[in-house]
Amino acid sequence: MSVIAPNFRLSSFIRSILDNLFWIIVLVTLAGIPAVQIVLFYIEMPVIDGELLTPFLALTWLADPSRVLPIVKALMATDFFRIAVFPGFGLAALLAAGTIFVERKMLAKLQLRVGPFYCGKVEGILQLAGDGLKLISKEIIIPAKADKPIFWLAPVAFVGTAAAFVSLIPVAPGGWVVADVELGVLAVFAVIGFFPIITVLSAWSANSKFPFIGGIRALHQMISFEIPLILSLLGVVMLAGTLNLTGIVESQGSFPWIVFLPVGAVVFFICILAELERIPFDLPEAESEIVAGWLTEFSGMMYGLVQLGTYLKLYAFAAIFTVMFLAGWHGPMIVPPFPEEIITDGIVLGPVTATIPGLPLFDQAMLNGTIWFVLKTVAVIFFILLPRGVFPRIRIDMLLSLGWYKLIGLSFINIFIALGLLYAGVLGPGGVI
Amino acid sequence: MVGELAGDYGNILLMFGFAVVAVGPALIISRMVSPRRRSNPVKFLPMECGQVPKGEGRTHFMMQYYAYILMFVVFDVMAIFLYAWGGALLELPRSATLPLIAFLGIMFAAMAFALHQSRRRNIW
Numbered sequence: 291m292s293v294i295a296p297n298f299r300l301s302s303f304i305r306s307i308l309d310n311l312f313w314i315i316v317l318v319t320l321a322g323i324p325a326v327q328i329v330l331f332y333i334e335m336p337v338i339d340g341e342l343l344t345p346f347l348a349l350t351w352l353a354d355p356s357r358v359l360p361i362v363k364a365l366m367a368t369d370f371f372r373i374a375v376f377p378g379f380g381l382a383a384l385l386a387a388g389t390i391f392v393e394r395k396m397l398a399k400l401q402l403r404v405g406p407f408y409c410g411k412v413e414g415i416l417q418l419a420g421d422g423l424k425l426i427s428k429e430i431i432i433p434a435k436a437d438k439p440i441f442w443l444a445p446v447a448f449v450g451t452a453a454a455f456v457s458l459i460p461v462a463p464g465g466w467v468v469a470d471v472e473l474g475v476l477a478v479f480a481v482i483g484f485f486p487i488i489t490v491l492s493a494w495s496a497n498s499k500f501p502f503i504g505g506i507r508a509l510h511q512m513i514s515f516e517i518p519l520i521l522s523l524l525g526v527v528m529l530a531g532t533l534n535l536t537g538i539v540e541s542q543g544s545f546p547w548i549v550f551l552p553v554g555a556v557v558f559f560i561c562i563l564a565e566l567e568r569i570p571f572d573l574p575e576a577e578s579e580i581v582a583g584w585l586t587e588f589s590g591m592m593y594g595l596v597q598l599g600t601y602l603k604l605y606a607f608a609a610i611f612t613v614m615f616l617a618g619w620h621g622p623m624i625v626p627p628f629p630e631e632i633i634t635d636g637i638v639l640g641p642v643t644a645t646i647p648g649l650p651l652f653d654q655a656m657l658n659g660t661i662w663f664v665l666k667t668v669a670v671i672f673f674i675l676l677p678r679g680v681f682p683r684i685r686i687d688m689l690l691s692l693g694w695y696k697l698i699g700l701s702f703i704n705i706f707i708a709l710g711l712l713y714a715g716v717l718g719p720g721g722v723i
Numbered sequence: 724m725v726g727e728l729a730g731d732y733g734n735i736l737l738m739f740g741f742a743v744v745a746v747g748p749a750l751i752i753s754r755m756v757s758p759r760r761r762s763n764p765v766k767f768l769p770m771e772c773g774q775v776p777k778g779e780g781r782t783h784f785m786m787q788y789y790a791y792i793l794m795f796v797v798f799d800v801m802a803i804f805l806y807a808w809g810g811a812l813l814e815l816p817r818s819a820t821l822p823l824i825a826f827l828g829i830m831f832a833a834m835a836f837a838l839h840q841s842r843r844r845n846i847w
Contacts, residue, residue: 369734373741426753429760434767435780446743446750453742454735469734476806477735497780498769510788513795520802524809531813533806586770591753595746690791694838702831705805709820718813 336364359646369468377461378468379453385667386601387418393675400679421594428590436587437495444492445588445595451488452602455481459609460536462619462659467536474535475527478610479520482565485603486512489574489584496587504583507686508574511564514690518697519561522554525708526614529717539618546617550711554704555615557697559673562607564693566600568674570681571689608670609663616666619659627654790841794834801830 335343338360351357365371372378391406395413398405410416432441457468458477471477486509493505527533529550530541548555564571575583588596612618628650636645684692712718769776786792808815808823 369737373734373738374745378738379741379745426749427757428753429757430750430753431766433769433780434764435769442750446747449746450739450742454739457735457738468738469731471731471735476803477732479803481735494781496769498771498776499780499782500770502781502784506784506786510791513799514791517795517798517802520799521805524802524805527806528809528812531810533810581770581772590757591749595749598746686788690788694791694794698834702827705827712812713817713820 336367338364359649359651363651372466372468373457377459377466378457381461382453382456382602382605383598385605385664385671386598388668389601389604389671389675390597391415391418392672393678396672396675397679425591425594430590430592433497433587435497437497440491440495441587442592444488444495445592445599448485448488448492448599449595449602451481451484452599452606455606456602456609458535459606459613460539460618461609461663462656464653464656465536466656466660470534470536473533475523475533475538478535479516482516482519485565492588493584496584498587500580500582500586501584503580504574504576504586507576507580508567508584510686511567511571511573511689511693514693515561515564515697518557518693518701519565521698521701522557522561522704523614524701525551525554525704528705528708529712531718535613539613539620542617542620546615546620548615550717551615551704551708553700553707555611557701557704558611558614560692560697562611562674563677564689566604566607566674568604569678570684572683573686573689576683604671604674605667608667608674611670612663612666616670618666619663621658621662621665623654623658624661625654625658788841790837794837794841797837798830798834 330345335345335348337343341347343361343364348361351361366376374380394417395405406414406417408414409420432438455478458471458474458481460467460470469477489508489512490505493501493508496502526538526547529547530538532538532541567574573583575585577583580586585593585596632646633649636643769780771777805823805827812820
């Protein structure tokens with residue numbers, strides 16, 4: 291009979307927990323609390339109801355349910371909230387997690403399997419959490435002659451770059467974007483340009499043959515498809531007349547650009563597939579030829595981080611497609627307006643009346659925009675996932691000739707379609723539409 | 724003015740930093756809770772499908788498609804230059820488009836020539 295932990299002793303287990311507790315308390319007292327105080331000293335606190343919010347007042351008000359909402363609203367207006375939660379990392383990570391689950395289930399259904407089934411009772415809904423726990427408890431093995439600093443840094447930099455990509459996406463009207471930069475489209479290309487570098491660095495640093503071959507393939511593929519990707523978005527920029535992503539979404543108020551530039555949309559979609567290394571363009575990770583391509587030497591949580599970065603990147607590309615061609619947050623108003631009597635009279639429950647200042651928490655347009663944006667993005671993600679169950683992998687020479695001959699030609703045609711629409715007087719200032 | 728412009732881009736860096744700070748601990752925690760056994764040196768060898776690895780990891784690798792990389796260096800920059808024109812197209816007079824058409828023609832012809840050269844296996 292095999293024993294899972296032959297040297298297990300309850301006393302030493304309890305002692306290790308107590309040890310950890312001791313060190314946590316010591317570190318929090320000596321470093322944590324001073325750090326919090328230093329941070330609080332430099333943070334500009336908001337003014338609520340004519341009173342400057344101090345940490346003491348904030349803690350007091352948190353105990354009073356009727357005064358929590360102003361604090362929450364003030365928190366939502368900060369940059370940190372945008373970066374960490376709503377249009378930034380939180381939303382992207384949530385959608386990425388959903389994508390992983392849906393991909394596994396959908397792929398299984400396409401191939402007449404069941405997919406994740408046991409973890410979490412209902413259709414394996416907790417499979418992702420289980421995988422995360424498994425990855426975090428696995429040993430990280432680094433090849434003996436690897437370039438250790440770069441090898442450690444690569445997964446973290448990959449996730450960071452993917453997050454920087456996410457930060458450029460406008461999600462809802464009213465400035466719900468992390469970085470609303472003037473040259474948003476160029477910033478997108480700049481961030482995309484880092485992915486091949488990180489890939490090649492990690493592949494080179496691993497000192498192993500399969501990652502090296504995979505890295506070279508990834509380099510060829512990513513940079514070959516970067517030119518059609520850049521050229522296919524030029525038509526949209528020409529018609530919208532701005533490089534700002536928020537401005538591009540606002541220019542699509544009456545119709546999305548996919549109506550006029552379907553060629554560009556198709557080219558951009560194929561380039562997305564290639565940049566994301568998804569089937570049929572998954573040559574850098576071709577598991578039947580070169581083990582796992584440039585991910586071969588990653589183990590444990592490092593592999594998990596690369597996967598997280600990949601899916602953040604997938605969400606970001608799908609969102610860019612939505613912003614560029616599918617009119618972003620525009621859509622019919624489906625969210626009902628917030629009831630006026632709750633704002634004026636408060637909530638009446640029999641004899642008790644609760645007046646809550648600070649309602650409504652979200653404005654109607656923002657909720658509606660978010661819903662439409664997420665729906666469109668999820669639809670695009672679905673179409674990115676779908677080829678995986680259908681297509682085989684193609685050869686690298688087919689891939690390169692597709693990118694360099696056909697897609698670049700089509701994206702030039704797209705530019706001329708946009709020019710023609712503009713100069714025939716259909717679109718643009720003084721146009722028919 | 725310049726500072727304001729740069730300040731907008733600062734949020735991208737902040738987001739990068741936040742992601743690094745948020746996922747970095749995953750590696751540290753993983754290093755703390757996972758087993759680390761150094762008993763067998765074989766497991767630190769590079770992966771070569773169960774065989775003992777031969778030769779160096781960073782080998783000289785024949786890149787048959789080197790021409791495409793050279794072309795990328797040229798045409799990526801040219802494609803980005805088009806954005807300076809595309810972003811301001813609505814404010815430009817129509818006569819300003821003709822030189823750009825000529826530029827596109829040069830770019831297209833150069834690309835066709837480069838692609839033709841990249842197909843000639845004997846020179847690479």
